[in-house]
Amino acid sequence: MKRILVTGASGQIGVELVPYLRKIYGESNVLATARRQVPGIVSEGGPFELLDVRDGKAFSNLVGSFKADTIIHLAGILSARAETMPQESWEINAGGTFVALECAREHGAALFFPSSIAAFGPSTPQDNTPQVTAQRPTTIYGVAKVASELLCDYYHLKFGVDTRGLRFPGLISYEALPGGGTTDYAVHIYYSALSEGRYTSYIGPGTYMDMMYMPDALAAVVQLMEADPSRLVNRNAYNISAMSFAPEDIAASIKRIIPSFEISYDVDPVRQAIAESWPNSLDCTAAKEEWGFAPEYDLDRMTEDMLKRLKEKNV
Helix, strand or coil, X not given: CCCEEEECCCCCCHHHHHHHHHHHHCHHHEEEEECCCCCCHHHHCCCEEECCCCCHXXXXXXXHXXXXXXXXECCCCCHHHHCCCHXXXXXXXXXXXXXXXXXXXXXXXXXXXXXXXXXXXXXXXXXXXXXXXXXXXXXXXXXXXXXXXXXXXXXXHHHCCCEEEEEECEEECCCCCCCCCHHHHHHHHHHHHHHCCEEEECCCCCXXXXXXXXXXXXXXHHXXXXXXHHHCCCCCCEECCCEEECHHHHHHHHHCCCCCCEEEECCCHHHHHHHHCCCCCECCHHHHHHHCCCCCCCHHHHHHHHHHHHHHCCC
C-alpha cells in the first residue's frame, strides 16, 4: 500500500484506522472519504473528500485523481440499525461494495473489505466456527456481508483484483462511540462503569460473542494487506477474533478494577435475536497460518486499558 483511499472514514473503524494509516504511510497518502464531514482528525489531519459510495462516477473519479493503489472499503450501516432500514442498507452495504470493486478493477487497485461474524447464521456451527462453513444469516446486514464476500471472490477470480478481507468480531474502542451494532454493549459497559458504577445490558447473560480490541483490529488490516499474496489461500473474509465472552464475563473483568460495579439486564429482543444467530467463537487458524495473525489483547488486558484511557478522557 502506498496511496490509500478509505471509504466510510467517519465510522467506527475509520475514525481510528485513518490516523493509523497516516502514521505509517504519510498523511498525504491516505484520502479519507465519507458521506458527511465530521470535525476532527479524519477530515482535518489529511486529505478528505465527501463521497456516497453508491455514486460510481464520483467514486471512480476520486480513485483516479488520487492515484490510489488501495481502496479500504469501510462504508456501511451496522447490524442493529440496518434492520430498521433494510432497503437503504442493502444499497449501501452490498451495492456500495459492488461499486468499490468496479473502481478497483477499473484502476488496478487492491481492495480491502470488512466482513463480519454477522455473515454466519443459526445453521452455522456455533463453537469454533470454521473458516469455510454454512453461511445463512438472518439479518439484512449479514446477507449483504455474504453477498459482498462472494463478490470479492468473484472479482479476484474473474478480473484478478487483489481483494482481501477480514470477518471482524465485535470491536471495542475507547475512541469511537458505538454506532448501532449488536456488540456495542461491550463498549457502553465501560462508559457506564466509570460514570454510573452500573450497567443495564440489552444482551442477556450467557450470550457469547467474539470480540476484539480496536488496536488489534487496526494492526490486522495492515498486516493482511501487506502479506505475501502467494501465502493467501482463503484471501477474503478471514475469521479473526481475540476473545469470546458473555456480558457477565466482561462485568467480572471490570469488577477486578471497580469492585462495586454492578450489572443488570433488560434484554432487547431484536438485538438478542441477532446475537443468538451469530457464533459463540471462531476458528482463526487460517489467518494465523497464512499471514501470522496474533492479537495482543485478552479480556482483562483490554479492560485495564479501556478504563485507563476513558479516565484520561474524563468520561
